[in-house]
Amino acid sequence: MNLTLKIWRQPNAKATGKMETYNVTDISEHMSFLEMLDVLNEQLVASGDEPVAFDHDCREGICGMCSLHINGEPHGPDRGVTTCQLHMRQFKDGDTIHIEPFRAKAFPIVKDLVVDRSAFDRIQHAGGYISVNTSGNTQDANAIPIPKDDADEAMDAATCIGCGACVASCKNASAMLFVSAKVSQYALLPQGQVEAKDRVLNMVDQMDKEGFGNCTNTGACEVECPKGISIENIARLNREYLSATITND
Amino acid sequence: MASLDSKIPAGPLKDKWTNHKNNINLVNPANKRLIDVIVVGTGLAGGSAAATLAELGYNVKAFCYQDSPRRAHSIAAQGGINAAKNYQGDGDSTYRLFYDTVKGGDYRSREANVYRLAEVSGNIIDQCVAQGVPFAREYGGLLDNRSFGGVLVSRTFYAKGQTGQQLLLGAYSAMNRQIARGKIEMFNRHEMLDLVIVDGKARGIIARNLVTGEIERHSAHAVVIASGGYGNVYYLSTNAMGSNVTAAWKTHKRGAYFANPCFTQIHPTCIPRSGDYQSKLTLMSESLRNDGRIWVPKKLEDVEAIRAGKLKPTQIAEEDRDYYLERRYPAFGNLVPRDVASRAAKERCDAGYGVNATSEAVYLDFQSAIERYGREQAKVQNINNPSHDKIIELGEKVVEAKYGNLFQMYEKITDENPYKTPMMIYPATHYTMGGVWVDYNLMTTVPGCYAIGEANFSDHGANRLGASALMQGLADGYFVLPYTIGDYLADDIRTGKIPTDTPEFDEAEKAVLERIDFFVNNKGSKSVDHFHKRLGKVMWDKVGMSRNEQGLKEAIEEIRQIREEFWKEVRVPGSSEGMNTELEKAGRVADFLELGELFAKDALERTESCGGHFREESVEEDGPQKGEAKRDDANFTFVSAWEYKGDPKDAVLRKEELKYENIELKQRSYK
Numbered sequence: 001m002n003l004t005l006k007i008w009r010q011p012n013a014k015a016t017g018k019m020e021t022y023n024v025t026d027i028s029e030h031m032s033f034l035e036m037l038d039v040l041n042e043q044l045v046a047s048g049d050e051p052v053a054f055d056h057d058c059r060e061g062i063c064g065m066c067s068l069h070i071n072g073e074p075h076g077p078d079r080g081v082t083t084c085q086l087h088m089r090q091f092k093d094g095d096t097i098h099i100e101p102f103r104a105k106a107f108p109i110v111k112d113l114v115v116d117r118s119a120f121d122r123i124q125h126a127g128g129y130i131s132v133n134t135s136g137n138t139q140d141a142n143a144i145p146i147p148k149d150d151a152d153e154a155m156d157a158a159t160c161i162g163c164g165a166c167v168a169s170c171k172n173a174s175a176m177l178f179v180s181a182k183v184s185q186y187a188l189l190p191q192g193q194v195e196a197k198d199r200v201l202n203m204v205d206q207m208d209k210e211g212f213g214n215c216t217n218t219g220a221c222e223v224e225c226p227k228g229i230s231i232e233n234i235a236r237l238n239r240e241y242l243s244a245t246i247t248n249d
Numbered sequence: 250m251a252s253l254d255s256k257i258p259a260g261p262l263k264d265k266w267t268n269h270k271n272n273i274n275l276v277n278p279a280n281k282r283l284i285d286v287i288v289v290g291t292g293l294a295g296g297s298a299a300a301t302l303a304e305l306g307y308n309v310k311a312f313c314y315q316d317s318p319r320r321a322h323s324i325a326a327q328g329g330i331n332a333a334k335n336y337q338g339d340g341d342s343t344y345r346l347f348y349d350t351v352k353g354g355d356y357r358s359r360e361a362n363v364y365r366l367a368e369v370s371g372n373i374i375d376q377c378v379a380q381g382v383p384f385a386r387e388y389g390g391l392l393d394n395r396s397f398g399g400v401l402v403s404r405t406f407y408a409k410g411q412t413g414q415q416l417l418l419g420a421y422s423a424m425n426r427q428i429a430r431g432k433i434e435m436f437n438r439h440e441m442l443d444l445v446i447v448d449g450k451a452r453g454i455i456a457r458n459l460v461t462g463e464i465e466r467h468s469a470h471a472v473v474i475a476s477g478g479y480g481n482v483y484y485l486s487t488n489a490m491g492s493n494v495t496a497a498w499k500t501h502k503r504g505a506y507f508a509n510p511c512f513t514q515i516h517p518t519c520i521p522r523s524g525d526y527q528s529k530l531t532l533m534s535e536s537l538r539n540d541g542r543i544w545v546p547k548k549l550e551d552v553e554a555i556r557a558g559k560l561k562p563t564q565i566a567e568e569d570r571d572y573y574l575e576r577r578y579p580a581f582g583n584l585v586p587r588d589v590a591s592r593a594a595k596e597r598c599d600a601g602y603g604v605n606a607t608s609e610a611v612y613l614d615f616q617s618a619i620e621r622y623g624r625e626q627a628k629v630q631n632i633n634n635p636s637h638d639k640i641i642e643l644g645e646k647v648v649e650a651k652y653g654n655l656f657q658m659y660e661k662i663t664d665e666n667p668y669k670t671p672m673m674i675y676p677a678t679h680y681t682m683g684g685v686w687v688d689y690n691l692m693t694t695v696p697g698c699y700a701i702g703e704a705n706f707s708d709h710g711a712n713r714l715g716a717s718a719l720m721q722g723l724a725d726g727y728f729v730l731p732y733t734i735g736d737y738l739a740d741d742i743r744t745g746k747i748p749t750d751t752p753e754f755d756e757a758e759k760a761v762l763e764r765i766d767f768f769v770n771n772k773g774s775k776s777v778d779h780f781h782k783r784l785g786k787v788m789w790d791k792v793g794m795s796r797n798e799q800g801l802k803e804a805i806e807e808i809r810q811i812r813e814e815f816w817k818e819v820r821v822p823g824s825s826e827g828m829n830t831e832l833e834k835a836g837r838v839a840d841f842l843e844l845g846e847l848f849a850k851d852a853l854e855r856t857e858s859c860g861g862h863f864r865e866e867s868v869e870e871d872g873p874q875k876g877e878a879k880r881d882d883a884n885f886t887f888v889s890a891w892e893y894k895g896d897p898k899d900a901v902l903r904k905e906e907l908k909y910e911n912i913e914l915k916q917r918s919y920k
Contacts, residue, residue, distance in 0.1 A: 012827050030523040045776045050823045053830055057489040059529045062414055063320045085661045110460055111828045121317050125429040129422035130381045134301040134727045136372040138379040145390025155383040155409055191381045
């Protein structure tokens with residue numbers, strides 16, 4: 001298939017960006033989206049131009065690096081996939097594809113399609129952990145049985161890859177789905193109980209400081225999340241937060 | 250010439266590590282604040298090491314090329330982590346895990362290191378659970394286990410098909426706690442481009458800020474390399490796109506011996522290539538081999554019909570299917586170790602039985618498992634006389650619970666439904682057992698420079714068992730390095746901060762800048778990827794699953810030619826300022842072009858077959874092991890540690906003789 005690509009180019013953080021138009025031909029439907037961009041980039045390098053910069057690494061849907069807004073949706077038109085898992089069979093010959101970076105005040109653009117998501121790391125620094133040292137003398141792993149359902153739900157929340165599609169899809173650029181997934185994992189496990197209150201208060205506090213918007217229960221995040229994280233986690237986060245606010249001294 | 254003293258402590262195997270910990274020097278907690286440590290790479294090994302060293306009180310600087318430490322390729326590991334807990338009561342023990350690992354490594358690893366690994370494995374699970382890692386549990390609330398290749402016990406702990414990510418998030422959360430306290434200074438989007446040696450000791454690195462392009466000097470009292478494996482020398486591998494050998498290779502050029510580069514692992518179950526544009530290969534977890542059965546059609550006409558699209562695999566009757574692993578290896582069946590399974594797949598495909606257009610695919614079939622689970626569930630749910638459709642429906646639910654995300658991944662890539670038709674899989678480069686040589690303390694031949702995780706060579710010999718990489722990474726980072734590095738750092742409590750305005754830093758920085766200047770100014774005609782792909786093809790064709798003398802000699806010559814042409818014709822657009830992805834790639838491929846030659850040289854030198862290194866000239870001629878890899882224990886029971894001398898062809902081989910005091914070397918049979 002032959003395609004027209006409209007891509008956001010921006011040389012660095014301070015420069016003004018704009019959409020540029022490119023053409024690619026003979027794209028196989030079995031190619032992944034990023035492999036299609038590789039074809040474009042080879043063309044650009046061959047003519048001495050700078051290739052389009054975009055974040056990517058594992059190309060198998062788990063590292064969370066790839067973050068392209070494709071035809072108006074973070075990670076493109078398919079459900080339950082990251083950008084790197086999107087394949088060209090989702091498009092047809094003659095299509096025009098719009099490609100932009102994830103847009104949010106809290107995700108400043110670095111170059112072209114690369115954004116700075118260190119806000120997510122800073123939220124994690126604020127409380128996304130259990131305070132246990134590596135001592136090798138912690139109790140036996142089976143000492144505390146955890147109901148399978150709780151373990152499975154914690155695992156579901158823990159599958160979050162920190163890509164930021166939730167933020168990009170939200171009209172308020174809210175990070176609630178991300179924060180709630182992290183808080184939920186620990187809230188569902190006995191090991192997370194000891195610090196549950198401080199954790200949720202500190203993480204939400206940092207989230208607010210980073211400039212993310214507030215949640216208005218739109219639900220776009222859940223639809224676009226490549227790992228299918230449920231907004232029930234947001235409900236849980238709200239409960240944890242309320243409980244911590246009321247009962248904390 | 251540095252010495253190849255492995256520094257294995259004396260005494261009985263089971264007491265070596267305990268005695269070593271009791272006798273090494275410690276650093277007073279107050280003094281730890283006076284000591285700086287650099288960790289390059291934040292995967293399982295680097296992340297856990299950075300967190301633990303910071304907890305202990307050292308000042309840690311950690312570096313990763315991605316935008317966050319949690320992106321390291323450890324997250325992609327799917328299947329599980331081994332530990333000798335014997336929760337299943339099926340005969341597991343520290344000794345058995347040790348033995349399985351040494352045997353799985355085809356008797357080319359260091360006994361003492363492997364025993365220690367098995368010893369600390371149980372603690373790793375305890376640590377992870379305490380950190381909140383959501384391992385899979387049974388209905389009784391206790392941890393679940395599954396089996397992996399090359400073993401007869403169920404000792405693998407897992408978190409759905411995402412064990413690597415969950416373990417890495419555990420280490421990352423421990424790092425976050427230390428970052429918040431100010432004990433780890435995290436340098437995201439930074440790449441180490443050289444090691445700095447002062448007075449014979451590793452005292453820092455030169456790093457490039459990948460956003461601004463600035464070259465930075467960072468000093469420390471010790472440097473830990475945790476930069477992962479070099480599988481991307483093949484261009485196509487299951488590694489991440491950015492995975493590279495640069496940090497490890499630079500330490501090699503500064504004096505760290507590089508060991509067993511030819512021991513690379515080709516994983517048997519990956520999604521086959523779909524075209525020339527392929528940028529990487531996707532792994533289908535070995536855990537699938539717990540339930541999937543591998544086969545090709547028995548009849549060549551069936552193979553032809555399938556390739557022509559006239560026959561579906563589901564239409565082939567049981568008796569017309571060659572479950573070749575079950576046929577050749579009755580004791581282990583589909584769970585033979587990876588090197589054995591990969592070679593068996595290649596054998597069938599070379600004989601013409603490959604089921605796709607390029608004859609590079611075999612089937613991984615879940616039909617029997619779905620039926621088995623379905624019948625089991627029908628019983629559990631008290632359904633009498635369940636229909637076949639009901640059985641399938643119940644069985645598919647169980648398979649989805651176990652492997653759901655892997656099946657979804659497969660479908661997205663191939664557009665085929667693995668619940669209804671067998672998966673197509675083919676071997677692909679996955680892991681590198683070779684790496685920087687380290688002693689029992691995980692120190693390289695450069696004093697003060699350590700290597701941990703996949704970046705070092707130590708524990709897996711010539712073949713790594715599934716679910717062991719995660720175990721080794723965390724063992725190295727949580728439980729081994731923090732002790733052994735203390736012994737070395739005990740001498741630095743009065744040293745004070747290492748200055749970076751010294752001639753050694755000047756020289757290293759200058760060399761880095763010169764190389765960068767060369768790349769952005771070279772008036773070349775070909776992209777970096779062009780050279781990377783050519784290198785990858787030579788490596789796969791001639792230094793891949795099956796190697797021979799002629800092929801290896803040709804490979805060496807071709808790699809030299811590609812390298813020569815690279816330095817003349819490589820084109821890197823843009824400047825050295827700001828973000829420049831082509832410049833990043835150029836540096837990494839330049840290093841692969843040197844490593845590739847050393848790799849082929851190592852493969853040529855080692856004329857035996859062992860583990861992942863298969864020399865066509867060294868094969869069992871007859872008897873029950875006919876066709877299997879033939880080791881030459883009399884002549885090759887050593888670690889090949891290569892010393893850098895400038896040109897890869899001039900590298901000097903140093904041998905670390907391997908002494909087995911506790912295990913009898915046997916033919917490695919899985920029949």
